Amino acid sequence: MAKITYQHPNGTVTVVDVEAPNTVMRGAKLNNVEGIEAQCGGSAQCGTCHVYIDPANTLPLPAMDDVEDDVLYGTACERSEFSRLSCQLPVSDAIDGLLVHLPEAQS
Amino acid sequence: MAADSVVVAGAGQAGADTAAALRAKGFTGRITLIGDEPGGPCDRPPLSKGYLTGAVAPEETVLRPPSFYAAQDIELMAGHRVASVDRDRHTVCLASGLRLPYGTLVLATGCRPRTLPVPGASLSGVLTLRGTADAEDLRLRLSGSPKRVVVVGAGFIGLEVAATARGLGHEVTVVEAQPRALARALTPVMAERVVTGHRDAGVRVLLGREVTALYGDGTGRVRVMELDGGERIAADLVVVGIGVVPNTDLALGAGLGVGDGIVVDSHLRTDDPDIYAIGDCARFPSPYAGRHIRLESVQNATDQARCVAAAICGEPAPYTAVPWFWSEQYGLRLQMAGLTAAPDETVTVGDVAGGRFSVLCFRGGLLIGAESLNRPADHGITRRLLAAGTGPSPEAAREPGFDLKTFARPPAPVRGRAPVQERQTTPV
Numbered sequence: 001m002a003k004i005t006y007q008h009p010n011g012t013v014t015v016v017d018v019e020a021p022n023t024v025m026r027g028a029k030l031n032n033v034e035g036i037e038a039q040c041g042g043s044a045q046c047g048t049c050h051v052y053i054d055p056a057n058t059l060p061l062p063a064m065d066d067v068e069d070d071v072l073y074g075t076a077c078e079r080s081e082f083s084r085l086s087c088q089l090p091v092s093d094a095i096d097g098l099l100v101h102l103p104e105a106q107s
Numbered sequence: 108m109a110a111d112s113v114v115v116a117g118a119g120q121a122g123a124d125t126a127a128a129l130r131a132k133g134f135t136g137r138i139t140l141i142g143d144e145p146g147g148p149c150d151r152p153p154l155s156k157g158y159l160t161g162a163v164a165p166e167e168t169v170l171r172p173p174s175f176y177a178a179q180d181i182e183l184m185a186g187h188r189v190a191s192v193d194r195d196r197h198t199v200c201l202a203s204g205l206r207l208p209y210g211t212l213v214l215a216t217g218c219r220p221r222t223l224p225v226p227g228a229s230l231s232g233v234l235t236l237r238g239t240a241d242a243e244d245l246r247l248r249l250s251g252s253p254k255r256v257v258v259v260g261a262g263f264i265g266l267e268v269a270a271t272a273r274g275l276g277h278e279v280t281v282v283e284a285q286p287r288a289l290a291r292a293l294t295p296v297m298a299e300r301v302v303t304g305h306r307d308a309g310v311r312v313l314l315g316r317e318v319t320a321l322y323g324d325g326t327g328r329v330r331v332m333e334l335d336g337g338e339r340i341a342a343d344l345v346v347v348g349i350g351v352v353p354n355t356d357l358a359l360g361a362g363l364g365v366g367d368g369i370v371v372d373s374h375l376r377t378d379d380p381d382i383y384a385i386g387d388c389a390r391f392p393s394p395y396a397g398r399h400i401r402l403e404s405v406q407n408a409t410d411q412a413r414c415v416a417a418a419i420c421g422e423p424a425p426y427t428a429v430p431w432f433w434s435e436q437y438g439l440r441l442q443m444a445g446l447t448a449a450p451d452e453t454v455t456v457g458d459v460a461g462g463r464f465s466v467l468c469f470r471g472g473l474l475i476g477a478e479s480l481n482r483p484a485d486h487g488i489t490r491r492l493l494a495a496g497t498g499p500s501p502e503a504a505r506e507p508g509f510d511l512k513t514f515a516r517p518p519a520p521v522r523g524r525a526p527v528q529e530r531q532t533t534p535v
Contacts, residue, residue, distance in 0.1 A: 072487075073487050074486060075487065
């Protein structure tokens with residue numbers, strides 16, 4: 001289990017506990033966190049679960065593969081060096097305390 | 108009075124997402140979600156893919172766990188059906204006889220599969236695929252020894268089932284009445300590439316052929332399919348994927364406008380301002396088609412749900428989401444953005460032979476969409492370009508070395524590379 005914090009564009013945060021083997025995306029969907037759409041259900045097809053990892057993050061996250069890299073070209077909000085697809089971020093004890101920032105829009 | 112209560116008739120993707128989006132937007136009234144599938148809202152995309160192979164477990168096809176609806180104070184009535192609407196009294200009557208008041212009613216009644224209009228279509232072993240019960244039936248029948256599987260219809264459902272069945276080692280034939288596969292959905296070049304993928308995998312694809320009859324083995328199980336011209340092919344299992352019929356009875360009974368779908372305006376309202384219709388069953392004016400259309404996709408269901416939830420929360424806006432759709436067959440990633448079936452000009456970019464290319468579609472010199480095979484960046488960029496109402500000209504797209512990535516955005520910072528310091532002007 002990990003505590004994941006989703007920071008909305010207006011600065012408010014939603015903090016939820018997410019169980020493995022969910023993803024950061026699924027954690028948001030299960031808790032109805034507005035700002036994560038995940039229209040493809042987590043298949044790295046749509047780019048509507050885009051998040052920005054907090055720049056100060058030191059928690060270990062899996063490397064980005066080519067598909068995720070490509071899908072991130074199509075996000076509704078500008079991609080940055082901190083952009084990830086939250087459906088590609090599995091939850092584990094190792095990322096307890098992760099802070100992600102939600103973009104202004106997903107589609 | 109129930110002015111602040113919302114009743115959603117139909118608990119598929121569109122209905123379930125309406126309920127979720129209402130709560131996410133802060134709606135505090137009563138929400139009742141009514142659907143006839145006993146298990147509650149399910150995630151349909153895996154049902155024609157990973158669910159059939161066992162790669163996706165049954166519990167993973169639940170759209171959201173039961174705890175979600177409890178936590179969000181959404182009253183989920185699974186296994187129930189709205190039978191009629193009394194617009195004067197603002198109530199719905201369920202098949203069980205129960206009456207519920209509504210302030211706003213959302214019709215998300217979806218579609219049902221068309222059945223094969225030939226003799227023998229009711230034999231055992233002739234299936235359609237829509238819900239989890241259908242998928243479970245098909246999964247069990249595909250789990251045994253190799254069978255002769257005939258898929259009728261070379262649309263997305265049919266071809267996904269064909270790919271899955273072939274992957275499981277069955278002998279697979281696809282019979283399509285149109286002269287080409289995916290005729291309603293894809294340009295010929297992409298459709299041909301998809302068919303080539305099937306033929307390479309050993310699937311027999313028969314185009315421009317009609318099924319005329321099915322014959323059983325004397326115990327009521329299908330054994331033989333007869334085609335036009337009299338050809339007979341052996342079939343242990345027939346999967347019919349020849350399109351769907353929108354569920355409009357409820358709307359018709361309520362006196363709402365209906366015509367291949369429940370007719371709604373640009374805000375997804377029916378003739379009655381307190382009743383919306385969304386998802387597969389709704390016929391809405393599409394800025395991408397220039398006319399009223401129905402769209403059968405998760406994207407459309409989700410985006411229409413959000414549009415209606417916003418309207419109910421006092422933020423009405425016309426529905427303008429860019430249509431998109433995806434399919435996966437033999438691990439090929441096929442993605443469509445916009446409505447690409449009838450372009451007047453196409454430009455193919457990428458490596459067709461290598462199976463990594465996109466067909467950019469234009470009408471009147473404007474980009475109207477793209478079909479991408481294993482080119483997810485092209486797909487996502489096209490969606491952004493369409494949303495912004497822009498895009499390359501066909502002439503620009505034909506230039507050697509043209510790449511949507513560099514057209515649409517400055518080089519993106521990628522893994523291990525320093526972030527781009529200087530922002531360039533982009534057309535998006």
